[in-house]
Amino acid sequence: xxxxxxxxxxxxxxxxxxxxxxxxxxxxxxxxxxxxxxxxxxxxxxxxxxxxxxxxxxxxxxxxxxxxxxxxxxxxxxxxxxxxxxxxxxxxxxxxxxxxxxxxxxxxxxxxxxxxxxxxxxxxxxxxxxxxxxxxxxxxxxxxxxxxxxxxxxxxxxxxxxxxxxxxxxxxxxxxxxxxxxxxxxxxxxxxxxxxxxxxxxxxxxxxxxxxxxxxxxxxxxxxxxxxxxxxxxxxxxxxxxxxxxxxxxxxxxxxxxxxxxxxxxxxxxxxxxxxxxxxxxxxxx
Numbered sequence: 001x002x003x004x005x006x007x008x009x010x011x012x013x014x015x016x017x018x019x020x021x022x023x024x025x026x027x028x029x030x031x032x033x034x035x036x037x038x039x040x041x042x043x044x045x046x047x048x049x050x051x052x053x054x055x056x057x058x059x060x061x062x063x064x065x066x067x068x069x070x071x072x073x074x075x076x077x078x079x080x081x082x083x084x085x086x087x088x089x090x091x092x093x094x095x096x097x098x099x100x101x102x103x104x105x106x107x108x109x110x111x112x113x114x115x116x117x118x119x120x121x122x123x124x125x126x127x128x129x130x131x132x133x134x135x136x137x138x139x140x141x142x143x144x145x146x147x148x149x150x151x152x153x154x155x156x157x158x159x160x161x162x163x164x165x166x167x168x169x170x171x172x173x174x175x176x177x178x179x180x181x182x183x184x185x186x187x188x189x190x191x192x193x194x195x196x197x198x199x200x201x202x203x204x205x206x207x208x209x210x211x212x213x214x215x216x217x218x219x220x221x222x223x224x225x226x227x228x229x230x231x232x233x234x235x236x237x238x239x240x241x242x243x244x245x246x247x248x249x250x251x252x253x254x255x256x257x258x259x260x261x262x263x264x265x266x267x268x269x270x271x272x273x274x275x276x277x278x279x280x281x282x283x284x285x286x
Contacts, residue, residue, distance in 0.1 A: 075196025
């Protein structure tokens, strides 16, 4: 019984990590129709930036902020300098993001080397929590809480602000939104910056759990893709629910059937998409 409870808590923590990665991916994919294959690289870069800040004596909050700002600014530059020039050529945009992922990956390897880097959790969250009679790392519980706070903040942004209205209008019908005066180019840059900043933030938050190492991007990107496809194009609720569904499936699959973990992950996705091609929370978009 203890095994199942501990594994369930680990799955919730992994789901929280996945949401910080997949939320930005879902926003970018839903608005710009770009499968941003560099999203995992932004996640890894954020983790390395956070590690560097901590290694030089900064606190965890400073590391999270530095990673989010640095990666978000890089995302804005990539959108304005590369993706915007490619127009509506989806294939070229996907290939460009793949190239950016390779550049970031090799850059991280050149700067930080190939050895894994461990990151300690904040001192105030380094203890243990007692849940259901079990001792469980407090930081992993905090990750779950952080993911919920990020979900609430994004919901408030998208549903309660003028920017959110413009983003949702562009997701639902981009051509109509442009026709009524929504500044699409600025919205695209803002969303891409926000999405990559979330990835960078997620990398720092995940670092004490996953550590930081070359190839972290390749390990996390497939999981984010599954979350976005499963939850539904551009759906924040879908990204949130999908992250925890994938977290449970992948975590238990890794423990119970390590050789079949990816099959166990992708098979339910195929079945769900056969019943709901637009995902759990997806809608028809223009």
